[in-house]
Each structure stands twice: as structure tokens, then as C-alpha cells.
Amino acid sequence: MSRRSPALAVLTLPVLLISIDMTVLGAALPALTEDLDPGAAEQLWIVDAYSFVLAGLLVTMGTLGDRIGRRRLLMWGAAAFGVASVAAAFAPTAGTLVVARALLGLGGATLMPSTFSLIKTAFPEPARRATAVAVWSAAFSGGAAAGPVVGGVLLEHFWWGSVFLVNVPVIALLLALGPRVLPGSRDPHPGPFDLPSAALSLAAMLPLVAAVKTLATEGATVGAGVAAVAGLAAGVVFIRRQRRLTHPLIDLELFARRPFSVSVVTNLLGVFALVGLLVLLPQYLQLVLGLSPLTAALWMLPGSVAGVTGALVATRLARRFAAPGLVGAGLGLAGVGLALVGVLGGLGAVVAGFVLLGGGVALAEALTNDLILGAAPADRAGAASAISETGYELGGALGTAVLGSIAAAVFTARTGQETLGGALTHPGVDVTAAREAFTAGVQIASVLGAVVLAVTAVGARRMLGSAVEREPAGV
Numbered sequence: 001m002s003r004r005s006p007a008l009a010v011l012t013l014p015v016l017l018i019s020i021d022m023t024v025l026g027a028a029l030p031a032l033t034e035d036l037d038p039g040a041a042e043q044l045w046i047v048d049a050y051s052f053v054l055a056g057l058l059v060t061m062g063t064l065g066d067r068i069g070r071r072r073l074l075m076w077g078a079a080a081f082g083v084a085s086v087a088a089a090f091a092p093t094a095g096t097l098v099v100a101r102a103l104l105g106l107g108g109a110t111l112m113p114s115t116f117s118l119i120k121t122a123f124p125e126p127a128r129r130a131t132a133v134a135v136w137s138a139a140f141s142g143g144a145a146a147g148p149v150v151g152g153v154l155l156e157h158f159w160w161g162s163v164f165l166v167n168v169p170v171i172a173l174l175l176a177l178g179p180r181v182l183p184g185s186r187d188p189h190p191g192p193f194d195l196p197s198a199a200l201s202l203a204a205m206l207p208l209v210a211a212v213k214t215l216a217t218e219g220a221t222v223g224a225g226v227a228a229v230a231g232l233a234a235g236v237v238f239i240r241r242q243r244r245l246t247h248p249l250i251d252l253e254l255f256a257r258r259p260f261s262v263s264v265v266t267n268l269l270g271v272f273a274l275v276g277l278l279v280l281l282p283q284y285l286q287l288v289l290g291l292s293p294l295t296a297a298l299w300m301l302p303g304s305v306a307g308v309t310g311a312l313v314a315t316r317l318a319r320r321f322a323a324p325g326l327v328g329a330g331l332g333l334a335g336v337g338l339a340l341v342g343v344l345g346g347l348g349a350v351v352a353g354f355v356l357l358g359g360g361v362a363l364a365e366a367l368t369n370d371l372i373l374g375a376a377p378a379d380r381a382g383a384a385s386a387i388s389e390t391g392y393e394l395g396g397a398l399g400t401a402v403l404g405s406i407a408a409a410v411f412t413a414r415t416g417q418e419t420l421g422g423a424l425t426h427p428g429v430d431v432t433a434a435r436e437a438f439t440a441g442v443q444i445a446s447v448l449g450a451v452v453l454a455v456t457a458v459g460a461r462r463m464l465g466s467a468v469e470r471e472p473a474g475v
Contacts, residue, residue, distance in 0.1 A: 006181040007122050008132055012139040013174045014078065014111040017167050019143030021050060021104060024151040024163045025279075030286055030293075031160040033421040038094035043419060045098045047279060047400050053105030054112070055394040056205040060198040062113030062385055063249050070114040070121070071182045075175060077110025082171035089161035100164075112392075116385035118182060120373050130315050133370045138311035140392075141274075141362035146304040148282045152297025197249035200238040207231035209394070250387065262463045263368035264391040269456040270331060270361040271395035273338060273449040276403030277357060280442045281350065287420050288435045289347060299347065303354035310362035318367060327364045328461030334360030335453035342446035345439060353446075360453075364460075371464075403449055407441030414440070 025032070025047050032038065038046060064073060084107050088100035119136060123129040154162040208231035214224035242248035255261045285296035310330065317326055337356025340349045372388045408419075414437035417423035423434040 006177070008119075008135055010174060010177050010181050011115045011118055011122075012136065013170055014074065014081075014115050015136060015139040016143040017081065017170055018054075018108045018112055019140045020147040020150055021108070021167070024147035028151050028155060028160040028163050029283060030421050031155060032094075032097075033419060034425075035160065036091075036094040036097065039418065042094045042098065044401065044404065046094060046101060047404075049098050049101040050105045050108070051394070051396045051400070052206070052209045053102045054108045055105075055209065055390050056202050057106060057109035058113060058390040059201050059205075059250060059387060061109045062117070062387070062389070063198075064110075064193065070118050071178065073110050074114035074118070074182070075178055077107050077114065078171050078174045078178070079107075081107030081111065082168055082175075083107075085164045085167040085171070089164040091161070104164075112389040113385040116369075116373070116389065122182075126374065129373060130318065130370045133373060134311050134315045134366045137314070137362060137366035137369050138308045141307035141311050141358065141365065142304055146307075148278060148300050149297040149304055152282070152293040152295075152300070156292065156294035156297075194241075194245060194247070194249055197238065197241055197245070200234055200241065201249065204231050204235035204238050205390075207234070254387065258463060259371040259374070262460060263371045264388055266327065266331070266368050266456060266460045267365050267388065268391035268395035268398075269452055270334065270365055271392050272399040272402070273334065273453050274357060274361045274399070275396040276399030276445060276449055277338065277341065277354070279400050279404050280407055280445065281354065283420060284350065284439065284442050285347075287424060288439055299351055300354060302351060303358040306355040306359035307362040310359035311366040314363050314366035317363075322465075323367045323371065324461050324464035327367050327464060328457045330360045330362075330364030330367075331453050331457035331460065332360070334358075334364070335450045335457060336360075338446045338450035338453060342443045342450055345443055368460075399449075403445040406448065407438070407445040410441035410444055411437045 029043065029047075032046065033043065061073065061077075081104060084100055084103035088097060088104060091097035091100050116136065119129065119132045123132040150166070151163045154166060207227040211224045211228035211231060214221055214227065239252065242250055242252050281300065282293075282296055285291045285299060286293060289296075291299070314326065314330075334357045337353040337358075337360060340353035340356070343349075369388065373385075411420060411434075412418060415423055415429070415434050417426065417429065417434065420434060420438045423429045424431060
């Protein structure tokens with residue numbers, strides 16, 4: 001492992017950036033609301049545009065990396081991510097920031113599948129791969145949990161654009177070191193790249209995501225129904241085309257492998273709960289409890305540490321216990337954490353709940369990520385990684401849209417205001433009642449997230465238990 005440690009260190013850089021970008025805006029939303037004055041829909045799009053574009057393009061970019069080279073795609077994506085970060089940092093309006101966030105998603109779509117698939121190339125031995133995946137997962141979980149912390153520290157000293165500008169030196173380091181320490185890797189017999197399949201994947205993903213977002217924010221509208229039908233129709237055409245092609249964009253046989261398919265769904269639902277809370281938690285700490293961005297960030301730091309720790313101890317635990325049971329236990333622990341937030345509330349319960357949530361999700365997903373890589377053939381590592389990361393990003397986007405919108409709906413129903421930040425500056429608004437309404441929304445969303453995690457824990461334990469050998473993973 002020691003001779004390949006520089007490669008692993010470099011591979012964690014883009015993972016940290018992407019996962020931090022999924023959640024860092026939670027801390028910056030109060031400042032954004034004051035400066036750019038976005039409406040409720042614009043505020044959600046500022047958060048969601050990044051994850052939705054990334055989710056829509058991951059499959060295409062993962063397959064492209066298999067063909068043109070994963071390291072090459074990683075370098076291109078890093079450069080694009082850096083340029084988009086600068087554009088986001090200096091965005092003059094809410095609409096401009098939405099566009100910049102979408103461009104960040106485009107750059108991120110080239111990074112995630114490249115980093116994950118390169119682990120399989122650099123660490124072909126199962127035991128070393130399991131350790132490398134644990135480090136990768138720790139970077140992802142720690143980055144997602146650290147996003148609000150990073151945002152809080154930066155906002156204590158700089159303007160909100162600093163949460164994007166901080167990406168630039170990390171990208172510069174990646175561009176300088178990547179070509180020197182990362183191995184070249186590609187499918188030796190990739191076949192032609194099928195542009196119609198790439199277009200169909202977008203035509204399926206984006207309307208479905210838009211439908212879910214509309215349902216979460218506006219209810220069952222005609223537009224949501226039309227988008228859902230259009231996305232499903234494109235998805236059916238896409239699947240039929242993949243079955244006919246000699247060199248498909250997605251190898252559908254991967255989904256027939258239960259460890260792969262169950263692990264992807266498990267990751268999606270785990271990130272759904274984690275990111276959903278991370279969008280709400282900074283607002284609760286700052287606007288309800290009255291903490292400064294830095295103080296709020298420090299109270300969230302234990303959850304970030306728990307996320308890193310959970311991923312790193314997963315490999316050691318897997319030497320003694322079977323992976324399915326550990327996955328179920330990790331998600332069950334995370335569900336308990338969300339239940340604490342939903343039932344008790346208050347600073348102590350929120351901090352303790354975030355620790356259990358971050359540590360439990362990271363523990364489970366370090367193991368499911370290893371199962372995903374182990375189930376995928378080496379020449380399709382990029383496509384398999386892209387499917388896995390699509391689950392991650394779609395889970396984060398849905399967590400923001402669904403749990404965030406549930407909390408917002410409760411708040412609006414009780415106060416008649418769109419956002420808590422706007423309500424606190426609106427003359428004539430009962431500040432105490434507004435804060436209580438927002439707290440109620442956070443608690444209801446947390447209870448729903450806890451139920452999702454409990455069901456996922458039981459389902460993953462049972463389905464993985466019948467598909468994975470009882471031999472401990474990673475040895």
C-alpha cells in the first residue's frame with residue numbers, strides 16, 4: 001500500500017471537493033438569502049442544480065472514461081471544475097449562481113467515476129482494495145459532513161463566494177500531481193461510443209429528477225406528471241437499446257448481480273437521509289438557535305469526525321463480521337441518530353444525532369462501495385462506478401428536494417412565509433413562532449428520514465445476506 005499511497009491521496013482530492021460541494025451551501029444559504037435575495041424555488045435550485053446535472057451525466061462520463069482513459073477524463077474534469085468554481089464565487093445574481101452550480105455538476109460528473117474506478121486499477125488485490133475503498137468512502141462521508149463546517153469557518157471571515165473559491169487551490173494541486181502518480185487505465189476493447197444512448201440517458205434522468213423535485217415542492221401537478229411519463233418512456237427506450245447493442249453504454253448485466261444492485265440502492269437511500277439533514281442543520285443552528293457560522297460549524301465537527309471514523313473502522317470490523325450485518329447495523333445506527341433529532345430536538349440531541357447519522361452511513365457505505373467494485377469487471381469499472389455515483393448524487397439531490405421541501409412546507413403552512421431567513425427580516429412576523437415552525441419542519445423531516453433508514457437497514461441486511469458469502473469482506 002505504501003508505494004501506492006500517493007495515488008490514493010490524489011484520488012481523495014476530487015472526492016473531497018465534490019462531497020463538500022454537495023453540502024457546503026447549507027452554511028452559506030443565510031448569507032446568500034440576504035445578498036442575492038432568491039425566492040424559495042431559486043434557493044432550492046441553487047442547492048439542487050449541482051447534484052441534478054451531475055447525476056444526469058455520470059453514466060455517460062463513466063463510460064467515456066472507459067474509452068478515452070480514466071486519468072485523462074479526471075484531468076479534464078478537474079480543469080472544468082476549477083473554472084466553474086470561480087464563476088460561482090463571483091455570481092452576481094441567483095440565476096447566475098444556478099447556472100454556475102450546473103457547470104460545477106458538469107465538471108464533477110467527470111471526476112467521480114474516474115476516481116472510484118482508478119482505485120480498482122491501482123489496488124487489484126481484494127484486501128488492499130477494501131482498505132483503499134474505505135479511505136475513499138471516508139473522504140466522501142467526511143467531505144459531505146464537513147461541508148457545513150468548512151462553510152461556517154469561511155463565512156466567519158469572508159463572503160459567501162469563498163465556499164466556491166476554496167476549490168481552486170485543491171484543483172491546482174490535483175492537476176499538478178495527477179499525471180505523475182495516477183496510473184493510466186481504460187477498457188482495451190471499448191467499442192464505439194453510442195451518442196444516441198448518451199442522449200437517451202439524459203432524456204430519462206433529467207425529466208424524472210424534475211418530476212421528483214416538482215412533486216416535493218409543488219405537489220402532484222400536471223407538469224410533474226408529464227415529466228415523469230416522459231422520463232420513464234425515455235428510460236424504457238434506453239434499456240431496450242442497451243440490450244440490443246454489442247457495446248452498450250451500460251452493461252445491464254451488472255444489475256443482475258445482487259451485491260451490486262442492492263449496494264447501489266443502499267447508498268442512494270443513505271445519502272438521501274444524510275444530505276437532507278445537512279441542508280437543514282446549519283439553518284437550524286444559525287437561524288433558530290442563533291449561533292454564528294463558526295460556532296455552528298464547530299458543533300457540527302463531531303459529526304464530520306464520526307463520518308471519517310465510521311468509514312475507516314469498516315475494514316477492521318469486516319475482518320470479524322459479515323458485511324451484510326455490518327451494513328444493516330450502520331444504517332440502523334444512522335436511523336437512531338435521525339430519530340433523536342426528530343423526537344428530542346435541541347442542541348444536544350442534534351449534535352448526538354448527527355454523530356450517529358454520519359458514522360452509521362459512512363460505516364455502511366464503505367462496505368457497499370467495496371461490494372460494488374468487487375462485482376464489476378475491471379474493463380467496465382468506469383461504467384460501474386458511474387452507476388454507483390449516480391446513486392450517490394441522486395440520493396443527495398432527492399434528500400435536499402424531499403426532506404428540505406417537507407420542512408419548508410411545514411414552515412410555510414404555519415407562518416405563510418417562504419423561508420426562515422426572509423421571515424426573520426420581515427416586519428410584523430412573530431420571530432418566536434417562525435423559529436418554532438422551522439424546528440417542527442426539521443423534526444418531521446428527520447422522522448421521515450429515520451423511517452427510510454430503518455427500512456433500508458432491514459432490506460439491505462436480508463438481501464445482501466442471501467447474496468454475499470458469509471466470509472468477511474476485505475480479507
